[in-house]
Amino acid sequence: MNGKASFAGGVHPQENKRFAEERPIETVAAGKQVAVLLGQHIGAICKPTVAKRDKVTAGQVVGRAEAFVSAPVHSPVDGVVKDIALQSHPVLGRATALIIETDAESAKVKEPCAARFKADFDASAWAPAQIRDAIQEAGIVGMGGAGFPTRVKLEPNPQMPKDVIIINGCECEPFITCDYRVMIEWTHQVLAGVQLAARAAECPNVKIAIEDNKPEAIRLMREAVRQCRDAENIKVVPVRTKYPQGGERQLIKAVWNKDVPVGGIPPMIGVVVLNVATCAAIAEAVVCGGPLTHRVVTVSGSSIDRPGNFYVPIGTAVEDLIEHCGGLNDKIARVILGGPMMGFAIADLSTPITKTGGAITLLTKEEITRAKYDRRETPCIRCGRCLQVCPAGINPTRIAHAVKHGMLDVAEKYHMNACIECGCCSYICPANIELTGYIKTGKILVARAKKRMPQ
Amino acid sequence: MVDRLTVSPAPHISKAHSTRSIMLDVLIGLAPAMVMAVIYFRMRAVAVVAACVIACVATEWVCNVIRKRAQSIDDLSAVVTGVILAFSLPPSVPVWLAVLGGAFAIAIGKMVFGGLGSNTFNPAMAGRAFLTASFGMMMTTWTVPATIDPAMPAISPANTEAITQATPLGWSKDAIKGKADADVANRQLRSAATGQIGGCLGETSAIALIIGGVYLLIKRTITYHIPAAVLVSAAVFAGIGYLARPEAYISPVVHLMSGGMLLCAFFIATDPVTAPLPAKGMWIFGVGVGALVMLIRMVGEYPEGVMFAILLMNAATPLIDRFCKLVPTGGKANA
Numbered sequence: 001m002n003g004k005a006s007f008a009g010g011v012h013p014q015e016n017k018r019f020a021e022e023r024p025i026e027t028v029a030a031g032k033q034v035a036v037l038l039g040q041h042i043g044a045i046c047k048p049t050v051a052k053r054d055k056v057t058a059g060q061v062v063g064r065a066e067a068f069v070s071a072p073v074h075s076p077v078d079g080v081v082k083d084i085a086l087q088s089h090p091v092l093g094r095a096t097a098l099i100i101e102t103d104a105e106s107a108k109v110k111e112p113c114a115a116r117f118k119a120d121f122d123a124s125a126w127a128p129a130q131i132r133d134a135i136q137e138a139g140i141v142g143m144g145g146a147g148f149p150t151r152v153k154l155e156p157n158p159q160m161p162k163d164v165i166i167i168n169g170c171e172c173e174p175f176i177t178c179d180y181r182v183m184i185e186w187t188h189q190v191l192a193g194v195q196l197a198a199r200a201a202e203c204p205n206v207k208i209a210i211e212d213n214k215p216e217a218i219r220l221m222r223e224a225v226r227q228c229r230d231a232e233n234i235k236v237v238p239v240r241t242k243y244p245q246g247g248e249r250q251l252i253k254a255v256w257n258k259d260v261p262v263g264g265i266p267p268m269i270g271v272v273v274l275n276v277a278t279c280a281a282i283a284e285a286v287v288c289g290g291p292l293t294h295r296v297v298t299v300s301g302s303s304i305d306r307p308g309n310f311y312v313p314i315g316t317a318v319e320d321l322i323e324h325c326g327g328l329n330d331k332i333a334r335v336i337l338g339g340p341m342m343g344f345a346i347a348d349l350s351t352p353i354t355k356t357g358g359a360i361t362l363l364t365k366e367e368i369t370r371a372k373y374d375r376r377e378t379p380c381i382r383c384g385r386c387l388q389v390c391p392a393g394i395n396p397t398r399i400a401h402a403v404k405h406g407m408l409d410v411a412e413k414y415h416m417n418a419c420i421e422c423g424c425c426s427y428i429c430p431a432n433i434e435l436t437g438y439i440k441t442g443k444i445l446v447a448r449a450k451k452r453m454p455q
Numbered sequence: 456m457v458d459r460l461t462v463s464p465a466p467h468i469s470k471a472h473s474t475r476s477i478m479l480d481v482l483i484g485l486a487p488a489m490v491m492a493v494i495y496f497r498m499r500a501v502a503v504v505a506a507c508v509i510a511c512v513a514t515e516w517v518c519n520v521i522r523k524r525a526q527s528i529d530d531l532s533a534v535v536t537g538v539i540l541a542f543s544l545p546p547s548v549p550v551w552l553a554v555l556g557g558a559f560a561i562a563i564g565k566m567v568f569g570g571l572g573s574n575t576f577n578p579a580m581a582g583r584a585f586l587t588a589s590f591g592m593m594m595t596t597w598t599v600p601a602t603i604d605p606a607m608p609a610i611s612p613a614n615t616e617a618i619t620q621a622t623p624l625g626w627s628k629d630a631i632k633g634k635a636d637a638d639v640a641n642r643q644l645r646s647a648a649t650g651q652i653g654g655c656l657g658e659t660s661a662i663a664l665i666i667g668g669v670y671l672l673i674k675r676t677i678t679y680h681i682p683a684a685v686l687v688s689a690a691v692f693a694g695i696g697y698l699a700r701p702e703a704y705i706s707p708v709v710h711l712m713s714g715g716m717l718l719c720a721f722f723i724a725t726d727p728v729t730a731p732l733p734a735k736g737m738w739i740f741g742v743g744v745g746a747l748v749m750l751i752r753m754v755g756e757y758p759e760g761v762m763f764a765i766l767l768m769n770a771a772t773p774l775i776d777r778f779c780k781l782v783p784t785g786g787k788a789n790a
Contacts, residue, residue, distance in 0.1 A: 259785035418783035423466030437464030
């Protein structure tokens with residue numbers, strides 16, 4: 001079961017999966033209101049298709065953009081559009097959202113549809129184009145974090161034929177367990193989605209990559225693959241437990257032994273990577289006709305009394321979900337949307353859950369480490385640990401120092417654009433220098449200088 | 456509750472280590488050699504090490520006060536500099552000389568460049584170079600370890616207080632000049648391994664230094680690149696000489712085990728501040744150090760070449776860093 005396959009570099013942070021990994025997925029009802037952000041994906045931001053005070057029903061499209069690279073958003077509840085207003089956004093700061101007041105009378109709790117999927121699922125009942133359209137209409141985007149519209153990924157392209165679809169079940173971030181729960185509880189649904197995706201992409205060769213710290217998921221997934229109709233084309237590949245094993249480029253290196261060109265995307269080398277939660281969403285969209293309005297979110301950390309994995313409406317405020325888990329206790333120091341390595345710290349707990357946000361991680365000062373919490377940066381001693389752990393093979397300290405001193409040309413010369421922002425360098429730095437933070441800043445400054453980003 | 460939330464860029468966790476813990480590891484790695492130094496040189500070892508460490512820490516403290524900067528002595532880097540400087544001094548040096556060396560090492564070797572992380576040269580070696588240039592005689596007088604009788608014939612003029620003894624590298628130099636037989640030095644192998652021999656304070660016991668070096672490698676405080684490169688390149692050059700003229704050149708094993716070679720390979724050349732960053736650069740740096748040490752030992756006037764080899768390669772480090780261009784995964788090197 002031990003996964004040998006991996007990539008160069010990486011770190012081994014404490015896994016801390018114990019808080020939530022044994023907690024079954026629990027369905028959570030919508031709160032009094034939800035805030036559906038219009039930009040939850042890479043690509044054109046949606047325009048509202050409903051107006052203030054309109055009635056909406058669960059699953060109704062409420063925002064859409066005409067561009068090819070985009071994905072519509074849907075209302076997760078029956079209710080009334082109370083407002084279309086700026087709302088705290090985990091990545092963009094503030095962005096437009098539809099504030100929908102939940103209809104208290106018709107409030108119904110949406111249950112997962114995993115029970116509808118059996119081992120003998122037959123994907124050939126749907127035509128590839130039909131599957132792709134269903135995926136697009138359901139607003140499915142990469143649920144692992146990047147949020148790239150899934151339909152665009154799967155669209156066959158004669159210039160770039162697809163050799164393999166890699167299903168990402170690594171979940172290498174500490175604390176997060178939502179994908180693990182999806183794999184062990186919704187195994188057949190995930191596999192149905194995998195087969196549908198393979199059919200939609202017209203690429204039968206599939207590898208399901210799972211980190212070897214999840215033996216139960218590997219076992220169940222292997223079992224399900226053995227029983228499924230497409231057993232000869234689908235292979236479960238255990239990969240080494242190491243952060244960022246679930247990073248797209250690192251995963252492709254481990255499973256397919258190819259490097260995605262810097263500045264390029266996986267289709268250039270004939271690879272499509274899909275997250276397991278995305279596959280589950282594909283199955284639901286195609287078979288049950290259900291748009292992407294709910295997702296599994298892990299709430300984890302020692303500063304919450306009842307951590308767990310929750311099936312929640314997308315748009316639920318972080319504070320509502322925290323309340324559902326019994327509220328924060330005194331030890332809380334930081335609330336993060338996502339995992340501790342790449343997640344976004346938020347101060348506004350009304351921030352809504354998005355399609356890409358699989359976790360709320362709650363950290364104490366001790367978990368952050370005191371030195372980092374107090375921002376005690378000491379001088380770089382050129383120990384080179386950041387170079388050793390960097391999965392992109394670049395020189396983080398050189399780039400960070402160049403950015404710090406305003407030398408963006410130097411930063412670019414040292415391949416700043418190859419950085420995947422995984423955070424390994426900041427994690428390993430004994431001097432507690434926010435290397436990743438500086439590099440991200442440098443990228444934004446360069447994008448602004450080239451007028452690719454607003455001020 | 457919300458008012459106690461903080462934000463910062465990701466990642467939000469970090470490995471529980473610090474510059475201080477790395478320096479502490481280096482000190483632990485130096486501990487076996489310290490124990491052997493005390494066994495062989497008794498209170499002299501304690502006095503010289505204490506003088507160097509106190510001088511280094513005090514100088515750093517004073518420099519920080521003068522520069523009106525936050526104190527940095529708690530990162531223990533000045534302690535490491537002090538110990539390494541003391542280890543590279545003869546046991547018979549007077550305390551004032553050790554203090555002077557420590558003060559120079561920190562003030563001129565480190566703080567004038569901007570403190571830890573900004574210095575070009577290894578501070579301990581800078582301090583030692585200053586002492587060698589200024590007090591040549593005291594820096595080349597070797598005391599007999601307290602555990603043996605002065606069985607070896609003296610080659611240095613008798614010091615006023617210490618009984619002096621030849622070192623393996625001293626014999627090596629004489630052998631090259633045809634004044635002695637290289638085989639005498641070769642027979643000192645066992646003494647060089649345990650350290651029961653003349654030499655600098657912390658450099659005599661090869662076994663103690665190897666234990667310390669292996670500890671650093673296991674703890675991953677250092678990587679294997681530099682020690683491997685230094686030792687392999689030195690062994691290759693020493694081996695060429697030994698194979699060509701065994702009567703003049705001592706065996707490569709004795710070369711590796713004597714003088715400052717092991718202290719250099721594990722503790723001095725691996726000083727991260729003054730060594731290159733990329734792995735390829737570390738190889739070049741290490742090979743350069745090993746080759747220069749052997750060049751000085753076999754061709755130059757001095758019996759030992761570690762100090763000059765380190766300082767010369769330190770000077771080359773920025774160039775090596777620039778020369779070793781990293782190729783990002785899936786990318787091309789920039790011109």
